Amino acid sequence: MLRVVVLGAAAGGGVPQWNCGCPVCRQARSEHPELRSTQASIAVSADGDHWFLINASPDLRQQLIATPQLYPRSGKLRHSPIAGVILTNGEIDAVAGLLSMREGSPFTIYAHPKVLAILGDNSIFNVLNEKNVRRQPIDIDQTFEPALPDGSPSGIEILPFAVAGKSAWYLEGKPHPAGATGVGDTLGLRIGDRTTAKFFYFLAACAEVTDDLKSRLAGAPLIFFDGTVWRDDELITAGLGTKTGQGMGHIAMSGERGAIESLAGLDIGRKIFLHINNSNPALLGDSAERRIAERAGWQIPADGTEIML
Numbered sequence: 001m002l003r004v005v006v007l008g009a010a011a012g013g014g015v016p017q018w019n020c021g022c023p024v025c026r027q028a029r030s031e032h033p034e035l036r037s038t039q040a041s042i043a044v045s046a047d048g049d050h051w052f053l054i055n056a057s058p059d060l061r062q063q064l065i066a067t068p069q070l071y072p073r074s075g076k077l078r079h080s081p082i083a084g085v086i087l088t089n090g091e092i093d094a095v096a097g098l099l100s101m102r103e104g105s106p107f108t109i110y111a112h113p114k115v116l117a118i119l120g121d122n123s124i125f126n127v128l129n130e131k132n133v134r135r136q137p138i139d140i141d142q143t144f145e146p147a148l149p150d151g152s153p154s155g156i157e158i159l160p161f162a163v164a165g166k167s168a169w170y171l172e173g174k175p176h177p178a179g180a181t182g183v184g185d186t187l188g189l190r191i192g193d194r195t196t197a198k199f200f201y202f203l204a205a206c207a208e209v210t211d212d213l214k215s216r217l218a219g220a221p222l223i224f225f226d227g228t229v230w231r232d233d234e235l236i237t238a239g240l241g242t243k244t245g246q247g248m249g250h251i252a253m254s255g256e257r258g259a260i261e262s263l264a265g266l267d268i269g270r271k272i273f274l275h276i277n278n279s280n281p282a283l284l285g286d287s288a289e290r291r292i293a294e295r296a297g298w299q300i301p302a303d304g305t306e307i308m309l
């Protein structure tokens with residue numbers, strides 16, 4: 001059985017974001033603490049004992065405190081059930097949490113060479129001693145099975161695939177350490193259980209739903225999908241920023257080419273938005289946007305939500 005815990009559902013900055021006075025962040029600080037959400041990441045396990053993180057958010061320490069499944073086993077002086085971290089991109093909100101895992105426990109980082117090149121190019125990540133923390137390249141369209149610390153198979157089968165997206169924001173206008181060409185900056189994952197053949201998809205960033213992606217996701221029992229913005233220009237119209245969703249490599253929830261419309265009618269069992277920016281009005285439980293999303297069968301998850309399949 002696959003167990004999935006939503007460690008965080010928010011986009012970069014979280015909810016509330018430290019310097020933000022938008023309506024969602026204001027309400028999250030005061031009368032609606034249930035709006036609070038940490039930056040996007042999930043944990044996955046096939047055996048309930050060993051877990052893999054999909055991305056390591058800057059809120060990782062807080063997420064681990066809130067998640068008993070990820071506590072060190074009792075009776076062990078040093079231990080973590082986290083056997084590995086799979087990175088789907090090189091954004092701060094996907095990789096910065098690695099720095100909170102620097103206390104000498106062994107685990108493996110799985111990432112595309114383009115993202116591994118970013119880690120390799122930033123000496124601060126050398127704090128993760130390669131004797132303990134292996135860096136394992138993964139390839140697009142090549143299924144892999146992450147290993148447990150003793151080298152035995154985890155029972156989890158992961159297929160990374162290329163998704164329309166952008167390089168990490170902090171690399172904009174700068175040379176990419178892996179070179180300018182080629183895909184690999186943004187991955188989607190198909191995550192399956194070898195024993196039961198149950199599976200789900202994870203796409204924390206996606207700039208466009210192509211026909212290829214539609215046929216891939218059609219009929220899936222569960223997807224986690226990029227829910228960064230409601231409207232492409234919402235940061236600009238709210239006076240919060242100068243970038244569009246597309247400019248950041250993220251599709252909008254609404255609109256003709258948005259996620260809700262594009263993924264309608266694909267017979268997907270359960271649709272969950274993830275990586276939701278605090279500017280997104282669908283976060284508000286009583287908003288018209290939330291009603292539209294829910295009527296289309298989408299869920300906005302609370303941190304800590306556990307799903308078994």
Ligand SMILES: [Zn+2]
Binds near residue numbers: 023279
């Ligand atoms: Zn805000």
